[in-house]
Amino acid sequence: MAESNTDTKSSNQMWGGRFASGPDAIMEEINASIGFDKKLFAQDIRGSIAHATMLAHQGIISSDDKDKIVHGLNTILSEIESGNFEFSRRLEDIHMNIEARLATLIGPAAGRLHTARSRNDQVALDFRLWVKEELEKTERMLTGLIAAFLDRAEEHAESVMPGFTHLQTAQPVTFGHHCMAYVEMFGRDRSRVRHAIEHLDESPIGAAALAGTGYPIDRHMTAKALGFREPTRNSIDTVSDRDFAIEFLSIAAITGMHLSRLAEEIVIWSTPQFGFVRLSDAFSTGSSIMPQKKNPDAAELVRAKTGRINGSLVALLTIMKGLPLAYSKDMQEDKEQVFDAAESLELAIAAMTGMVRDMTVNTHRMKAAAGSGYSTATDLADWLVREAGLPFRDAHHVTGRAVALAESKGCDLSELPLADLQAIHSAITDKVYNVLTVEASVASRKSFGGTAPSEVRKQIAFWRARN
Numbered sequence: 001m002a003e004s005n006t007d008t009k010s011s012n013q014m015w016g017g018r019f020a021s022g023p024d025a026i027m028e029e030i031n032a033s034i035g036f037d038k039k040l041f042a043q044d045i046r047g048s049i050a051h052a053t054m055l056a057h058q059g060i061i062s063s064d065d066k067d068k069i070v071h072g073l074n075t076i077l078s079e080i081e082s083g084n085f086e087f088s089r090r091l092e093d094i095h096m097n098i099e100a101r102l103a104t105l106i107g108p109a110a111g112r113l114h115t116a117r118s119r120n121d122q123v124a125l126d127f128r129l130w131v132k133e134e135l136e137k138t139e140r141m142l143t144g145l146i147a148a149f150l151d152r153a154e155e156h157a158e159s160v161m162p163g164f165t166h167l168q169t170a171q172p173v174t175f176g177h178h179c180m181a182y183v184e185m186f187g188r189d190r191s192r193v194r195h196a197i198e199h200l201d202e203s204p205i206g207a208a209a210l211a212g213t214g215y216p217i218d219r220h221m222t223a224k225a226l227g228f229r230e231p232t233r234n235s236i237d238t239v240s241d242r243d244f245a246i247e248f249l250s251i252a253a254i255t256g257m258h259l260s261r262l263a264e265e266i267v268i269w270s271t272p273q274f275g276f277v278r279l280s281d282a283f284s285t286g287s288s289i290m291p292q293k294k295n296p297d298a299a300e301l302v303r304a305k306t307g308r309i310n311g312s313l314v315a316l317l318t319i320m321k322g323l324p325l326a327y328s329k330d331m332q333e334d335k336e337q338v339f340d341a342a343e344s345l346e347l348a349i350a351a352m353t354g355m356v357r358d359m360t361v362n363t364h365r366m367k368a369a370a371g372s373g374y375s376t377a378t379d380l381a382d383w384l385v386r387e388a389g390l391p392f393r394d395a396h397h398v399t400g401r402a403v404a405l406a407e408s409k410g411c412d413l414s415e416l417p418l419a420d421l422q423a424i425h426s427a428i429t430d431k432v433y434n435v436l437t438v439e440a441s442v443a444s445r446k447s448f449g450g451t452a453p454s455e456v457r458k459q460i461a462f463w464r465a466r467n
Contacts, residue, residue, distance in 0.1 A: 032089045036336050040094050041080050043129040045073045047122065048098070050225040051205055052113055058216055060116065065109040072106040073098070094126070095119050116215035117208055120239040120327045124204035127335065129226065131248050134342050135197050141349040142190040142255070146183050146467050148356040153179035154460050158453045160438045161276065161366035162375060169373030172438040175366060177451040180459050182262055187463070189255040196251055200244035203228040207238035210326040240326040242316065245338050249313040252345045256306035259348045263299040266355060270296045276366050277359040283351070298351045305344040312337035370438045374403045374413055379435045379444065388427035398425045412436075 049070050056066035076098055079085040091097045103110040156175035163173035203223035206213065212235040219231035232238040269276035283298040316337045319330050377399050384395035401424045406413050414436035421428045434440055446452040449459070 028089065031092060033093045033332050033335070034087050034089055034091065034097060036339060037094045037123075037126075038080075038087055038097070039335075039339060040123075040126040040130055041098070042077065043126040043133075044094050044098055044122070045077045047125045047129065047205055047226065048113055049073055050222045051117060053225065054218055054221045055112070055115060055215075057221065058218055060215055060217070061112045065112050068106040068109040069102070069113050072102045072110065075105060076101050093119075093123075095122055116213045116217050117205060118210075118239070120209050121204045121207040121235075124207070124239055124241070125226070127242075127338075128200055128204060128244055131244055131338065132197060132200055134338075135193050135200075135248060135251075138251075138255075138342075138345065138349070139190055139193045139197075141346065141353070142186050142193065143467060145349055145353045145356070146186050146190070146463065148353050149179045149183045149186070150460055150463055150467065152176075152356060152361075153183065153456060156361060156363070157456045157460070158442075159361065159363045159366060160370045160442055162370045162372065163451070169369070169375050171378055172370040172375050172441045173445075173451040174442055174453060174456055175361060175363070176453070176456045176460075180456060180463075182258070183459075183463055185258045186255070189251065189258060192251045192254065196244070196247045199247060201229040202232045203230070204232050204238045204241075206231060207235035210236050210239050236326045240323070240328075240331075242320055242331060242334050245334050246313070246316055246320065248338060249309070249316055249341055252309045252341045253306075253313045256309040256345060256348060259352050260303045260306040262352060263302040266299040266359070267296050267303070270294075270299075270359075274365075274369070275362055276369070277361055279355060280358050280360075283355050283358055298355055302348045302351050305348045308344050309341045312341040367438065371412060374406065376413055376436045376438065376441045377403050379441045380413060380432065382444075383432050383435045384425070384427070387429075387431065388425070390425075390427070 052061070052066050052069040052073075055061045056063050076085065079101075085097075085101070087097050088100070091100050099110065099113065102113065153176040156179065157177075159175040160172050161175045161178065162169045163171045163178070203219065203226055205222050205226070206217050206219035223229070223231045232241075266277065266279070268274055270279060279294075279296055279298070284294045284296060316334055319333050319337075323330055380402060381392065381395040381399040384390045384398055385392050388395075390398065402413060402416065402421060405420060405424065406416050409416070414433060418428070418430050421432065435444065443452055446455055449455065
């Protein structure tokens with residue numbers, strides 16, 4: 001979207017008299033952005049109405065011209081929303097398409113709309129408004145996802161499952177506690193969204209091409225009308241800034257990474273080998289040749305969408321990294337990346353929220369798995385420290401010998417006879433069996449933020465109050 005400060009009536013190229021002939025087909029093809037930036041039509045019209053209203057208020061255009069412009073723009077908005085607007089590639093972008101149609105509708109008054117602005121600050125405004133609205137939508141969707149997890153966490157505050165490190169059974173935890181881990185992750189994502197909205201809450205309109213304008217405009221008036229906190233403070237930075245788009249993509253990539261980790265767990269958990277959860281037909285598909293298969297395709301596609309989002313972030317960073325101030329045509333390539341990432345993120349959050357609410361949790365399978373792999377070994381070591389007074393490193397060694405013995409006997413720690421345990425260390429008494437069950441292990445983890453059901457419920461209450 002190249003800069004343009006000229007009023008024009010041309011229905012073909014809108015650059016005015018500088019160019020004697022139009023671009024050839026290749027130039028038209030590479031230059032046109034209407035195929036994707038038409039998504040900005042509502043923001044463009046909203047910005048133009050605010051700009052025209054300010055121009056009339058400042059006496060730069062007449063009230064009569066302003067009324068004609070506003071009426072014409074509202075007519076165009078209705079035409080686009082009803083599908084009756086014909087977009088033209090010859091007119092390059094959304095701005096010129098709307099301006100040309102406005103000229104057809106209201107005549108010469110349309111030429112006054114572009115007074116005291118450039119396509120540079122116009123597109124910066126449209127794009128910033130769009131990203132702000134998308135961030136607000138993302139915030140609402142993340143709030144819904146967090147709510148879904150809070151419901152499942154409350155339902156399963158006492159449901160025991162294996163906790164993993166290195167995807168190896170580590171210690172028993174509750175499924176509620178595991179769900180609350182994702183509440184924390186998506187809560188941080190939502191905080192990043194809120195900070196991003198605060199960062200971009202400045203109005204670009206009035207910066208013009210790059211140097212501001214000599215007209216007596218009121219940028220605070222347009223900022224307020226468009227819902228921004230204040231105007232931007234440097235006209236050069238204003239038209240060359242795409243930090244807000246990069247920040248959106250960064251947030252999308254981090255959120256996507258969290259969604260992908262969860263998707264991977266759902267894929268693993270839904271295998272027959274784990275059998276922790278089952279997705280309904282609403283989020284699964286079958287095989288074309290294997291009738292027994294039920295594939296977690298929704299989770300797999302969430303996992304894949306993250307790659308697209310990451311690619312969009314890298315693409316825009318690469319586009320922007322070598323650009324001198326202020327505007328360069330390279331920046332036309334920013335929107336497709338953001339639009340694609342936004343669509344992928346919306347789909348991924350919606351799908352994951354659906355899966356969290358949809359999945360059936362097999363608590364019996366989880367509990368059985370929680371006791372495998374000698375997951376209460378740490379509890380034995382802790383008991384030796386508390387009850388027998390051993391230094392932890394000594395207790396760790398004793399516990400290691402107990403695990404090796406249980407492994408050789410093909411039994412769990414809780415199934416070892418007391419005599420065998422006392423042969424390893426004489427301080428062990430029959431009271432040790434009180435800590436060797438998965439339920440006792442989980443219940444004992446009462447440190448702040450721990451997996452004990454009482455602590456899980458405290459964290460659920462905390463998040464319900466702030467969600």
